[in-house]
Amino acid sequence: MSTFLDVQVPAEWLRRARAGEAAAQRSIYSALARPVYALLRRLVLRPAVAEELAQEVFLEVLRNLGAYSGAGSFAGWVRSIAVSRALMHLRSPWHGRLLPEDAEGAGADRAAPRGADEECGSDLERALNALPDLTRSIVWLHDVEGYTHAEIGRLYDRTASFSKSQLARAHAALRDALEPRTGDQECTLASRN
Amino acid sequence: MHARLEELISLRDRQPVDAATVSHVASCAPCAAEIRRLTALRADMTQLPDFAPPDLWPLIETRLGAAAQSAPRRRWMQLSAAGSIVALVLALAASLPQVRVANPVLSEGASAQVPLETLVARSQRLEATLRQLPQRPAVEVAANSVAIDALQSRIQRLDMELASDAAMESDPDRAQELWSQRVSLLNSLFGVRYAEAVHAGYRATREEGSL
Numbered sequence: 001m002s003t004f005l006d007v008q009v010p011a012e013w014l015r016r017a018r019a020g021e022a023a024a025q026r027s028i029y030s031a032l033a034r035p036v037y038a039l040l041r042r043l044v045l046r047p048a049v050a051e052e053l054a055q056e057v058f059l060e061v062l063r064n065l066g067a068y069s070g071a072g073s074f075a076g077w078v079r080s081i082a083v084s085r086a087l088m089h090l091r092s093p094w095h096g097r098l099l100p101e102d103a104e105g106a107g108a109d110r111a112a113p114r115g116a117d118e119e120c121g122s123d124l125e126r127a128l129n130a131l132p133d134l135t136r137s138i139v140w141l142h143d144v145e146g147y148t149h150a151e152i153g154r155l156y157d158r159t160a161s162f163s164k165s166q167l168a169r170a171h172a173a174l175r176d177a178l179e180p181r182t183g184d185q186e187c188t189l190a191s192r193n
Numbered sequence: 194m195h196a197r198l199e200e201l202i203s204l205r206d207r208q209p210v211d212a213a214t215v216s217h218v219a220s221c222a223p224c225a226a227e228i229r230r231l232t233a234l235r236a237d238m239t240q241l242p243d244f245a246p247p248d249l250w251p252l253i254e255t256r257l258g259a260a261a262q263s264a265p266r267r268r269w270m271q272l273s274a275a276g277s278i279v280a281l282v283l284a285l286a287a288s289l290p291q292v293r294v295a296n297p298v299l300s301e302g303a304s305a306q307v308p309l310e311t312l313v314a315r316s317q318r319l320e321a322t323l324r325q326l327p328q329r330p331a332v333e334v335a336a337n338s339v340a341i342d343a344l345q346s347r348i349q350r351l352d353m354e355l356a357s358d359a360a361m362e363s364d365p366d367r368a369q370e371l372w373s374q375r376v377s378l379l380n381s382l383f384g385v386r387y388a389e390a391v392h393a394g395y396r397a398t399r400e401e402g403s404l
Contacts, residue, residue: 025257026254029249029253036246058253062257092394124234125241139238143238144239164202172198
């Protein structure tokens with residue numbers, strides 16, 4: 001569950017961190033490390049990539065504290081940086097070619113078979129991990145993080161309609177993965193035709 | 194005809210949909226059930242366990258400190274890097290007398306075989322390609338910055354020498370050698386800048402339907 005909005009960063013920490021005080025910078029990191037890392041794991045899956053991106057997110061945040069205007073929550077500002085970083089990675093031409101160097105983590109996330117040990121997560125977790133990057137990131141940003149279709153459209157340089165159609169595609173895939181259709185299933189939705 | 198999944202999601206999210214769809218769903222048990230399923234799925238997603246982060250602070254603190262120190266140290270590091278290259282070349286020259294000291298970048302054969310006009314044209318194309326790369330990222334990696342600054346400094350020194358009429362006119366071989374070095378340095382600069390841009394999310398093209 002997204003916990004960004006539960007995080008309150010005192011203005012005093014920000015002031016001291018802007019002045020370069022390491023203890024305040026660390027306090028900010030400690031308060032936000034978990035939601036940042038968890039979000040990145042959901043978006044990019046691979047643990048090593050999420051760790052690298054998390055470092056970059058905090059470096060960007062801590063070096064650019066002056067850019068935070070104070071409008072909106074600080075945690076929300078950090079979340080927007082984390083999302084931006086994750087999407088930049090997913091857009092990268094190198095993405096997809098990094099698998100060999102992190103095959104263990106990726107394998108655990110991407111191809112966890114049913115009945116695997118507890119660390120592989122629930123059926124829902126496996127179904128989410130099996131989605132393509134694009135649809136997985138959109139369903140997570142919309143349904144869990146609460147981004148609007150307009151916001152998602154802007155993030156992907158597309159339209160709100162694009163976000164809506166991708167979200168529907170993601171949910172169709174999740175439904176197929178979680179509730180395999182049977183012959184007498186009742187609702188035959190037009191989107192499946 | 195049942196409502197489309199996109200419309201059912203909009204209804205779940207209390208987004209506007211057309212009146213005919215609202216009317217249909219109000220009297221369609223399967224569509225209503227689908228909305229309930231979508232609602233439950235969203236709730237299940239928000240309840241998925243978090244991932245515990247590893248302790249990244251020591252790495253972040255180190256990188257923060259390195260970047261803070263890199264600016265004042267950059268000039269020193271450039272000089273240090275240049276000094277290392279000179280020392281390496283001199284060491285090679287001492288141990289292998291047949292290696293020319295004057296050109297630390299290109300092999301002798303490579304510079305001798307390429308006409309001057311070709312080298313100049315290559316140099317211009319590389320500069321044009323470099324201009325097409327995006328601006329450097331706001332958050333720089335210290336190692337990239339040092340490498341880029343060192344390469345640019347060496348190119349500037351070459352340009353100063355190439356701008357000298359004496360060097361160009363009195364010694365055509367030297368001119369060709371300098372242009373060869375310039376091409377090689379631009380190639381290296383492009384490699385670093387491109388890798389940095391790709392790491393920051395640069396993409397030359399975007400395929401439809403993909404990120």
